[in-house]
Amino acid sequence: MRDVENALQTYGETDRPLVQVLDVTGAPAAEYSYRRITRAAREFADRLAARQSRGVRLRVGVVCGNTPEFVVADLALLAARAVEVPVPLAFTREQAAGMLELIDVLVVDGPGRRRLAEWGQEQVLPAGCPVVDVELSELSAAAGRPYSVAPAGTDWICKVIHTSGTTSRPKGVRIRANGIGALIGSLSAVMPAGAFRRYLSTVPFSLLIEQVTGLYMVLLDGGCVTLLPQQAALVGTAADASEGVLGYLRAARPTALVATPALAGALATAAKAARAAGQEVAPALFGTSEVPLVCCGGAPVHPDALRELDELGLPVYEGYGLSENSSVVSWNTPGARRFGTVGRPLPHVRVALGEDGELLVNSSSLFDGYTRDDPTSCPVIDGWLYTGDLAEIDADGFVTITGRKKNVIITSAGRNVAPEWVEAQYARLPFVQALAVVGNGLDVLHGLFVIRPDTDPEQARAAVEAFGREHLSEVERVGRLHLATADEPWYERFFTVTGRPMRAAIERAIHAGELGTTTATATTTTATTTTTTASAATAGTPANPRNGTEARMSTVRPYGSGSGRLVLPAPGRDSLGDLVPEDVVELLAEAGFLVLRGFRPDLEAFSLFVKSHSDRVTLDPARSFHGGDVAQKVDAGTDAVGLHLENGNSPFRPDLTWFLCEKAASSGSQTTVCDGYRVWDGVSAEARTAFAAQDIVYSRNVEEPKWKAFVFHQLGGAKPSEEITPDDFAALVDSSGPADGRSSTVVEPLPDGSVTYAYRTPAVHGTLFGARLSWANSIFGPSYNYQKPTITFADGTGLPAGLLAELERVTAEVTEDVEWQDGDVVLIDNTRVMHGRRAIEDPDRTIYNAQSYLRRDLLPGS
Numbered sequence: 065m066r067d068v069e070n071a072l073q074t075y076g077e078t079d080r081p082l083v084q085v086l087d088v089t090g091a092p093a094a095e096y097s098y099r100r101i102t103r104a105a106r107e108f109a110d111r112l113a114a115r116q117s118r119g120v121r122l123r124v125g126v127v128c129g130n131t132p133e134f135v136v137a138d139l140a141l142l143a144a145r146a147v148e149v150p151v152p153l154a155f156t157r158e159q160a161a162g163m164l165e166l167i168d169v170l171v172v173d174g175p176g177r178r179r180l181a182e183w184g185q186e187q188v189l190p191a192g193c194p195v196v197d198v199e200l201s202e203l204s205a206a207a208g209r210p211y212s213v214a215p216a217g218t219d220w221i222c223k224v225i226h227t228s229g230t231t232s233r234p235k236g237v238r239i240r241a242n243g244i245g246a247l248i249g250s251l252s253a254v255m256p257a258g259a260f261r262r263y264l265s266t267v268p269f270s271l272l273i274e275q276v277t278g279l280y281m282v283l284l285d286g287g288c289v290t291l292l293p294q295q296a297a298l299v300g301t302a303a304d305a306s307e308g309v310l311g312y313l314r315a316a317r318p319t320a321l322v323a324t325p326a327l328a329g330a331l332a333t334a335a336k337a338a339r340a341a342g343q344e345v346a347p348a349l350f351g352t353s354e355v356p357l358v359c360c361g362g363a364p365v366h367p368d369a370l371r372e373l374d375e376l377g378l379p380v381y382e383g384y385g386l387s388e389n390s391s392v393v394s395w396n397t398p399g400a401r402r403f404g405t406v407g408r409p410l411p412h413v414r415v416a417l418g419e420d421g422e423l424l425v426n427s428s429s430l431f432d433g434y435t436r437d438d439p440t441s442c443p444v445i446d447g448w449l450y451t452g453d454l455a456e457i458d459a460d461g462f463v464t465i466t467g468r469k470k471n472v473i474i475t476s477a478g479r480n481v482a483p484e485w486v487e488a489q490y491a492r493l494p495f496v497q498a499l500a501v502v503g504n505g506l507d508v509l510h511g512l513f514v515i516r517p518d519t520d521p522e523q524a525r526a527a528v529e530a531f532g533r534e535h536l537s538e539v540e541r542v543g544r545l546h547l548a549t550a551d552e553p554w555y556e557r558f559f560t561v562t563g564r565p566m567r568a569a570i571e572r573a574i575h576a577g578e579l580g581t582t583t584a585t586a587t588t589t590t591a592t593t594t595t596t597t598a599s600a601a602t603a604g605t606p607a608n609p610r611n612g613t614e615a616r617m618s619t620v621r622p623y624g625s626g627s628g629r630l631v632l633p634a635p636g637r638d639s640l641g642d643l644v645p646e647d648v649v650e651l652l653a654e655a656g657f658l659v660l661r662g663f664r665p666d667l668e669a670f671s672l673f674v675k676s677h678s679d680r681v682t683l684d685p686a687r688s689f690h691g692g693d694v695a696q697k698v699d700a701g702t703d704a705v706g707l708h709l710e711n712g713n714s715p716f717r718p719d720l721t722w723f724l725c726e727k728a729a730s731s732g733s734q735t736t737v738c739d740g741y742r743v744w745d746g747v748s749a750e751a752r753t754a755f756a757a758q759d760i761v762y763s764r765n766v767e768e769p770k771w772k773a774f775v776f777h778q779l780g781g782a783k784p785s786e787e788i789t790p791d792d793f794a795a796l797v798d799s800s801g802p803a804d805g806r807s808s809t810v811v812e813p814l815p816d817g818s819v820t821y822a823y824r825t826p827a828v829h830g831t832l833f834g835a836r837l838s839w840a841n842s843i844f845g846p847s848y849n850y851q852k853p854t855i856t857f858a859d860g861t862g863l864p865a866g867l868l869a870e871l872e873r874v875t876a877e878v879t880e881d882v883e884w885q886d887g888d889v890v891l892i893d894n895t896r897v898m899h900g901r902r903a904i905e906d907p908d909r910t911i912y913n914a915q916s917y918l919r920r921d922l923l924p925g926s
Contacts, residue, residue: 065142065242065244065245067245067284068245068283068284069142069213071283071284072102072139072211073211073213074286075286076210076211077098077099077102077210078097078098079097079098079099080098080286080288081095081098082096082098082101082102082135082288082289083095083101083135083288084288084290084291085131085132085291085293086290086291086312086315088293090312090314090315090316092315094132096132099210100204101132101135101139102210102211103204104136104200104207105136105137105139105140106143106207106209106210106211107203107206107207108136108137108140108198108203109140109143109144112124112140112141112144112146112169112196115168121146121147121220122144122168122169123147123149123166123168123224124146124147124148124149124168124169124170125149125150125151125171125189125193126138126141126148126149126170126171126176126270127153127160127170127171127180128150128153128171128172128173128175128176128198128269128270129173129175129176129269130265130268130291130298131173131175131291132200132291133173133174133198133199133200134173134269135279135289136198136200136203137171137198138269140198141222142213143212145214145220146222147222147224148222148224149163149164149167149236150225150226150270150275151164152226152268152270152271152301153175153179153270153301154268154300154301155226156556157183157184157622158622159226159234160188161183161187161188161189161627162235162654163224163226164188164189164193165190165626165627165742166435166742167190167193168193169193169196170189170194170195170196171196171198172195172196172197173197173198173199174294175294177195177197187621188622190625219240219241219242220241221238221239221240221241221432222239222240223239223244223272223275224237224238224239224435225237225239225271225387227386227387227388235434235436235437235441236434236435237431237435238434238435239272239387239390239431240390240429240432243390243429243430243431243432244276244390244429246390246412246428246429247276247389247410247412248276248280248281248284249412250392250411250413251277251281251392251395251410252281252284254397254399254400254410255281255357256357256397256398258285258287259281259319259357260281260282260284260285260287260319260357261285261286261287261319262316262317262320263277263278263287263290263320263321264289264290264292264313264320264321264356265278265289265290265291265292265321266299266321267298267300267322267324272387273385274322277322277359281320287319290316290318292309292312296308296312299323299324299326299563300324300560300563304497304516304517305326306324306327306330309327309330310330310334310349313349313351314349314350314351315351316350316351317354318356319354319356320356320357320358320359321356321357321358322358322359322360322361323358323360324360324361324362324363324563325360325363326497326563327360328360328365328369328380329491331349331358331378331380332369332372332373332376332378333494334348334349335349335373335376335377335378336376345376345377345378346377349378355377355379357381357398358378358380358381359380359381359383360380360381360382361383361384361392361395363484363487363563363564364382364465364484364487364488365380365382366488366489366491367403367404369492370382370403370404371403374403379398379401381395381397381398381401382396382405383395383396383406383407384453384463386442386451387431388430388431388449389413389425389427389430389431389449390429390430390431392410393409393410393413393415393427394406394407394408394409394410394415394463395408395410396408402458402460404464405458405462405463405464406463407462407463408460408461408462409425409463410427412428412429413426413427413429414426415455415457415463417455418450420454421454421456422450422451422452422453422454422455422469423451423453423463423465424448424449424450424451425448425449425451426447427449430444430447434836435836436654436741436836437833437834437835437836441834452468454466454467454468454469454482466484466485467482467484467485468484471483471567473502473509481503481539483500483503483567485540486509486540486542487499487501489531489535489540490511490513490528490531490532492531493527495519495524495527496513496514497516498514498555498559498563499511499512499513500558500565500566500567500570502567502570508541508542508543508544509540509541509544510542510543510545510574511542511544511545511546512546512565512570513545513547514548514549514559515548515549517549524547525545528542529545546574546579557569558570619631619632620651623880624737624880625878626656626742626880627654627739627741628657628658628659628737628739628880629651629654629659630661631648631658631659631660631661632661633662638662638664639663639669640663640665640669640670640672640673640889641669641672641673643660643673645676645919646922648891649677649918649922649924650924652833653832653833653893653924656737656739656741656892656896657739657890657892657893657897659890660888660889661885661887662887664886664887665887667690667695667724667726667912668692670694670695670722670724670889670912670914671693671694671695671914673889674694674695674722674914674916675694677918677919677922678720678916678917678918678919679916679917679918679920680916681694681914681915682716682718682915682917683774683915690912694914695912695914696912696913696914697911697913698723698911698912698913701904702903702904702907703903703904704900704901704902704903705846705900705901706846707736707844707845707879707898707900708841708844708898708899708900709840709841709842709845709894709898710892710894710899710913710915711915712840712841712894713764713842713845714762714821715797715809715821715823715825716774716796716797717895718894718915718916718917719832719893719895719917719918720892720893720894720915720916720917720918721891721892721894721899721913722889722914722915722916723735723889723911724888724911724914725884725885725886725888725890725909725910725911726886726910726911727886727908727909727910728888729884729904729906729907729908730905730906730908731905732902732904732905732906733902733905733906733909734881734882734883734884734901735881735884735899735900735901735911736879736881736882736899736900736901737879737880737881737882737892737898737899738875738878738880738898739838739896739897740828740831740840740898741836741837741838742878743838743839743840743871743875744828744838744839747839747871747874748870751867751871752828754864755826755828755839758858758859759824759825759826759827759857759858760824760825760841760843760856760857760858760863761822761823761856761857761858762822762823762825762853762854763821763823763854763856764820764821764851764852764854765818765819765851766818766820766821766851767818768816768818768819771793771818772785772788772793774793775788776788779792779796790811790813790819793811794811797821808823808824809822809823810822824858825841827839827841827843828840829895831893831895831896832918833923833924838895838896839871840895840896840897842898843871844872844875844898844900846900875898879900881902
């Protein structure tokens with residue numbers, strides 16, 4: 065980022081315009097100079113510095129629109145060397161909470177303050193998180209000194225950028241300052257000199273690519289960024305936003321802009337209309353004879369569409385990138401361009417193909433990992449990022465993206481189809497504003513087409529069918545249509561801010577009959593007006609063991625200040641058996657723990673629910689079973705119970721811990737939960753070093769009746785209890801325990817029939833769902849029915865009192881209570897989230913516990 069900071073030093077005290085804002089008529093409404101913006105940023109950086117703890121980098125959430133205030137905030141955070149976490153205003157409450165869960169302070173402008181109120185501040189922010197307004201006029205009045213930057217030093221995580229995962233809750237990509245610096249240096253080397261001197265911003269600043277092109281590249285050229293009025297929808301936030309942007313092009317007279325495929329299509333339509341009217345394209349669209357540099361990405365554009373734009377005198381340069389490379393990987397440029405490709409790699413980037421055609425990227429702008437892992441995470445192996453995208457590289461180095469590795473559709477007929485390619489074909493239809501093709505396990509492809517509001521659905525259906533017959537093979541052709549008008553709620557539900565389809569959500573809606581399935585000869589329906597019956601909704605849709613017509617979770621809300629979730633039943637579907645196990649596990653992978661309320665199962669239903677998610681059920685041998693061989697009654701006295709993993713101080717730690725509250729206490733006895741992710745993120749560098757350096761060891765003695773009862777259950781009663789020996793226990797130890805390659809156990813039988821064991825395991829480790837480290841163990845755990853274990857480091861030394869005091873403080877800060885209600889069920893990821901209990905004040909309560917190992921076919925991505 066030194067090039068950007070050098071530009072700020074060069075232009076910072078000048079009166080040249082840095083930000084211009086248009087009004088609804090397209091006329092300039094306001095203009096802000098470099099001096100005013102940078103001095104306001106310096107003032108804001110100083111205020112933020114006062115909130116920063118010594119030696120701890122400040123993590124700042126940014127909820128702003130495309131406003132001058134965003135520019136001020138971004139430059140202030142750069143000067144303060146803080147971590148910026150920008151959040152799109154278009155995010156849902158759950159998505160926003162997922163990105164903001166670890167911030168120290170939130171910055172908002174006017175639109176951001178309004179959006180925060182709509183989300184609910186308490187529901188998206190960590191407890192006690194302050195909210196700070198960034199207001200340009202007030203900062204300008206108070207500003208007293210020029211913008212200044214810190215001396216060159218070490219690299220740091222300057223941003224955490226959202227990217228999609230397996231659920232609607234995004235994960236964060238950690239971006240390095242030096243990585244963005246390398247990327248900007250490459251872009252400036254291949255783009256025309258001065259191209260970004262007048263830039264029109266049409267997509268949200270919360271996107272990294274818009275920060276790079278709409279701010280940093282502008283700064284390098286000493287240019288000005290023009291912002292749309294707040295009343296104008298940004299491209300990607302509404303299906304019809306592209307047409308709205310066209311009206312501002314003439315006023316802005318841009319020299320550069322970044323366009324989505326939808327905006328590129330709108331430009332083509334406007335250019336053809338201008339030519340048909342006998343006008344020159346550039347002056348008609350842009351108010352000047354100079355054609356701007358139009359760069360396009362986010363989704364493929366058909367080569368024929370690019371050629372048509374070229375023939376209209378409006379070249380569009382397609383590129384490719386991903387957040388994990390700090391945005392751009394490759395781009396066509398005026399000096400090196402080839403239709404149908406995404407250009408050559410930038411100078412600092414190397415690309416290669418894996419054996420299966422996957423695109424691999426090596427560069428100096430690679431990211432520094434994710435805030436959370438899920439099956440969509442891109443691994444970095446030996447310095448190469450495995451993008452998950454399928455590609456071809458020609459002899460001249462131009463890259464062509466052919467599809468998404470995990471998006472390849474396998475139909476019920478066993479045919480493979482790349483949906484991106486099919487979508488690019490249908491996107492050529494002028495009335496299509498967005499579309500998605502899905503079809504895994506189905507007899508034909510299904511297509512969700514978002515069409516212009518002024519399009520007749522019957523004509524659209526006929527046009528889609530005719531286009532498919534003419535241009536696509538039978539395998540590639542959409543056989544069942546789902547048409548929706550450009551209605552904002554539908555667009556936001558099924559497409560990301562960058563316009564990419566959320567295929568899993570679309571597939572679920574199709575299987576649930578929410579989109580009004582139609583065949584080529586059936587009457588087309590629109591998603592905004594049609595109500596379907598249960599029988600009509602599933603007509604033509606084959607049964608699917610994962611989705612079918614099973615009810616979905618109708619409401620999922622945040623629970624507590626962390627990532628926990630409250631799940632409520634759909635109307636008329638209030639049985640645990642109505643929940644789809646894949647949905648439950650996918651949500652658990654994100655949340656860490658779930659509170660299922662309103663289902664009110666009995667012991668039998670609870671036990672069946674546990675078994676439906678489990679390969680096998682295990683037990684606590686000191687407890688008795690109730691209602692079968694799954695649920696055990698909790699009986700750990702009345703004192704408070706410390707945080708622990710279930711059976712976490714033994715080699716038999718299960719994957720999942722379950723609770724059923726048959727009767728809740730009138731007061732006290734809340735179950736406590738503590739997310740190991742949050743603990744590890746909150747401890748000091750010294751604590752991290754101590755626990756990363758060596759494992760811990762739990763040593764204890766177990767009485768003969770208890771260890772024999774456990775072995776008897778684990779063997780399924782195959783061996784009478786009186787014949788079970790310590791060798792059986794040792795053999796069970798060898799075949800059990802965490803599959804982390806590090807845990808080990810030494811068992812020693814004693815003359816009185818008891819056994820002692822020493823169980824060595826990491827205190828901090830990956831989880832059931834990913835490699836992100838979690839401080840999750842039983843160091844603070846109870847020993848109500850057993851001998852209290854001795855806990856040491858692997859070298860035999862005790863855990864220092866100061867270290868334990870720090871962990872007690874950090875865990876207490878992030879521990880939350882489960883306020884029980886009758887019939888509640890709680891599911892906990894026992895590899896990530898510790899649990900405990902407040903002291904029992906009212907003993908008139910009944911809670912059951914179960915422990916199990918997850919069915920591996922339910923793992924997301926399996």
